[in-house]
């Protein structure tokens with residue numbers, strides 16, 4: 001008999017971190033009641049489907065691409081903005097699937113990513129101190145006392161914005177927009193002169209030819225019409241996540257129906273904390289961020305608490321150690337978890353350990369550091385013989401200037417041109433696509449190396465000559 005889902009009061013008794021300090025408790029109660037009446041945003045069966053796909057990834061049969069805004073905004077719920085994000089995610093997925101030949105599990109950081117844990121509770125400008133912006137789910141970005149006061153009614157707007165985003169996303173990915181025959185049109189307005197734009201055009205041409213060949217052979221290309229794209233966000237605000245946890249009529253078990261995949265952040269993953277307690281009861285596949293202080297014992301304790309049954313696909317560890325530290329810190333954590341016999345999904349978040357302040361005051365990340373962390377992630381998995389299961393990236397479909405470097409060589413002086421993130425800097429669409437090409441190269445290298453190893457082990461006579469290829 002599964003344990004009862006804890007009440008909101010039980011969770012609050014654990015002193016949860018990074019919550020909103022609402023001035024009016026009765027308004028919170030009203031909002032929670034209303035949210036509890038709203039229909040689910042996702043279905044339990046879809047969460048099970050994703051758990052199955054993640055189990056395949058853990059078995060080395062796929063790769064996760066998880067990406068989207070650092071912080072979604074209500075103003076950003078427009079067709080153009082959502083389409084832009086989907087185009088870049090789908091393009092990255094095509095690069096990984098076609099170039100690296102791995103099935104890609106696509107998970108958007110979208111339709112719910114509206115709340116942010118912050119380093120400080122307040123912000124001071126010109127001698128005035130106000131509550132810090134904690135995401136549109138909590139308060140407004142404008143630097144006024146009215147905007148910065150947490151307002152629980154914003155949670156209803158989170159629900160509405162997420163529903164609208166999911167609705168359009170479902171229409172895009174199943175209604176023909178994602179058809180592989182459209183790859184050219186997804187990015188028709190991309191700068192063709194940029195190196196990554198040219199690389200994309202070449203790949204799109206190849207895909208066109210491959211599809212034409214399939215059709216000429218009499219094969220149906222209908223399977224290429226639609227794709228699966230799942231929604232994810234950090235399960236941070238207890239009022240929202242709790243109100244959207246429902247008992248599934250098929251299984252009588254609780255599911256968080258605000259997104260298919262929810263994760264616990266680096267700042268709220270305390271073993272006895274409210275977030276771990278809440279998510280240990282739900283059946284969704286869940287992510288856990290692991291920063292540079294994580295030990296193997298921490299990771300194992302979290303896995304034991306959140307996945308006592310060792311259920312395939314249940315747990316994804318999203319590591320974000322920083323480019324300088326990953327090669328030293330990650331091996332112990334992976335070895336400790338692997339030694340326990342667990343098969344988890346390992347995902348690399350190369351963003352959150354690589355943030356710095358530019359000389360002109362912008363919070364930024366360098367594309368070189370992002371790539372260095374991704375390379376470190378692949379290096380460590382190659383050395384240990386474990387599977388690098390995916391990447392988790394903050395990105396946008398627009399031409400923003402928030403991260404420096406990349407093929408277009410953005411400099412710190414360019415950051416002010418188009419810095420739009422309300423929290424952390426995102427890769428723009430060229431940087432995102434460039435990252436996908438580099439990751440696809442690492443996956444291809446790994447495939448070649450594993451193929452050679454298998455060939456060698458099988459005693460095939462071709463093996464000695466091939467084994468001379470670079471390690």
Ligand SMILES: O=C[C@H](O)[C@H](O)COP(=O)(O)O
Nearest residue numbers: 070116117118119120423424
């Ligand atoms: O996205 C992660 C955190 O919410 C973010 O990095 C916190 O930013 P801060 O350190 O500016 O508060």
Ligand SMILES: C=C(OP(=O)(O)O)C(=O)O
Nearest residue numbers: 117265266267289320352
């Ligand atoms: C807050 C985030 O990351 P982390 O918990 O890893 O700091 C995030 O991904 O938005």
